[in-house]
Amino acid sequence: MQEVKIRIRRSEPAVSNEVRYQEFTVPVGEGMVVLDAVHYIQNNIDPTLSVRWNCKAARCGSCSAEIDGMPKLMCKTRMDTLGKEITINPIKAYPVVKDLVTDVSHNYEIAKKIPPFTPKEGLKEPWTMMQIDVTRSKEFRTCIECFLCQDVCHVIREHQSNYFGPKHVVKIAALDLHPLDSIDRSELLHHDGGLGYCDITKCCQNVCPEEIRITDNAIIPEKERIVDHAYDPIGLLIKKVKRRKW
């Protein structure tokens, strides 16, 4: 069996400021993913190594980390796509709790600020909706809340802004595109949600494990909707370019 060296960032900020990279040697079997390697370490070398995981089937979005600098799901990244020496860091956008586990609770605070689904009034039950209309919202409903898009967004990493972040734009798009929803969340997204800070670099879109076209299908349309009633230079630009095309 082949062996791979894995370096993992270890720390527990509540206890000490110490940060160290610990190296482990792990045998690699067929089809093994990075999370298997981390489990191997827990089971055989160091049971205190902290990692968040749940489904090991790329369904729950728990096991996000930076593998050789790339934000990925550990349970969806096969070892045979990586080299002989691997480095795993926790995602950088959020404070570390311990080792590979970060505190993502800020996202749940934002979620509370987004008005929930609010159906139109006077609908006849049971509701009817056409598949084609349902499909428009569906792309955004596949979000597994892995926060990888939040992790790569430079606005969230580097700036102290109020920008909700791409994950939450996806959520808002999912709600706004529900065929029977009655409220428009684009105002909120622009004012409280700071969408104007996004300069459509598309980094978020490139890392989404669910392949949601975050920038193209959620952010840009939401920007287009708000430039009519608010100032957003990027949104204005998109609108101009599009107009010229027409």
Added chain:
Amino acid sequence: MSGKYDYTTLKTDVLIIGAGGAGLRAAIAATEAGCSVIVASKSLLGKAHTVMAEGGIAASLGNVDPQDNWQVHFRDTYVEGVFLGNWRMVELLAKEAPDRVYELERYGALFDRTPEGKIMQRPFGAHTYRRLCYVGDKTGLELIRTLQDKVAHSEAKILDEFVVTKIVSVNGKVAGAFGISMREGTFKLIECKSLIVASGGLGRLFKVTSNSWEGTGDGLALSYRAGAVLMDMEMVQFHPTGMVWPPAVRGILVTEGVRGEGGMLYNKDGERFMLRYSPKKKELDARDVVARSIYREIIEGRGTEHGGVYLDIRHRGAKYIMEKLPSMYMQYKEFAEIDITKEKMEVAPTVHYHMGGIRVNPETQMTNVEGLFAAGEAASGLHGANRLGGNSLTDLLVFGKLAGVSASAYAKQGKQIKFDESVVKEEIDRVMSFVENPGATNPYPLIDTLRESMSKYVGILRNDSDLNKAYDAIKSLKPKLKDIGVRGSLRFNPGLLACLEFTNLIQSAELLVRGAIERKESRGAHFRSDFPNRSHDFRKNILFKLNEGRDEMSFAAVPELPDHLKDLGKEED
């Protein structure tokens, strides 16, 4: 520095253990009833096992097959549970399913539609009509997100990444629960007037399983120690189709939706073997039948190179497959480098669901411990000896709600039960013993041994000698419980969790195997090659209760059908 016995206390009317579908639906009901609610969950909010559910949720809406109604849903569920289920629970499920599904839609869930714009329904194993409402193959995700949004915008308090290690009861009444906040690395006591256990199943007791890491049967062991009766523990469902290759992904589920959408099973000789085992229902017979058939093909040498059989959906065409089964496409592409629109899948049975669990009163979901309720996979009685696909998600909504309503009614009447602080100290001592024991044994290899024996000896085809081997393995592992331990603190310490879970797993394993030894017949998922027939004498539930430290086993006759259901649940031999 803080002291060993430091902990904080929270107070609430209703405490819910579990943030899967059952726990969240219960939380909505209890907050709506005006109670204060805390939802405690081992995993992060929105990640619970339910999120993986794929195929759909069963409800007799009759949108595609207008002949469908609650009576047929009742009959399918009761009969396929092989007459071991509680008729009242089955009746409530069948009658309330449509309301709960439409309610979920009103909460914001977006189901796939029929051409007329109604909720679409797909066929599923042993459901007479097309009955499963679905969202592609991500129904659980939609269900969890919808409930999660609703709870997030309510007054309920979420205590996630919190492991409950003990349920406190005094003289047969519930008083609270105790556990570890993994994020804070601290202990917390939660005092409550009523408590709902919605902690899911115990698939992790087996080596090959579709279950997430949470499925270690914690809620069963905790309730049992608090005095609750466990029932039907021997009834474990194998899902016919799990991935087999590569080894690292063995057990991951391949949704029944693949067969629902027309997928066919072949052995290595290219024979569509289900025609032989079940000429009428074929691939869509009940799960126990299909799982046993696949297993037989494999052990009789007609399996694939990696010990599976083939599942083929290619004839549906790439566009259809990508639309109806996107996660399956992704799963095989990413994990096995197989394109299911062009290649056959390799599949074999995987441990999937536990029909057994905590015994409840069907009208209230209350256990024999006053103020202690259970719902979802942790509870028992609904599915009998075999669960139909899609009936679990329905179960979560119907009985999650019922548990929430009953637990809040109880909390409003009840008082906070007082108890001595020594209870907490004892529990802290127990938990700390795992991290304060320098020469301790690593729990992981022991857990592996347990899981391996369970998979080897308590499988699809059981017999007395194998079951006793499993029982011996459990008995030899049990004394080692006192020696296990790891280093580290309370903060996100996986080794400590392993110690706690191992204790719970052993508890469930022992009762499960004892039940399986005792049930000398074959019924539903429990198949004994030494007793291959169903026996009327065993139309009984096997119960366990802890009595002064001893496991007490007893039998209870399955409640007889009332007149209005007699014809629907008739037993033909």
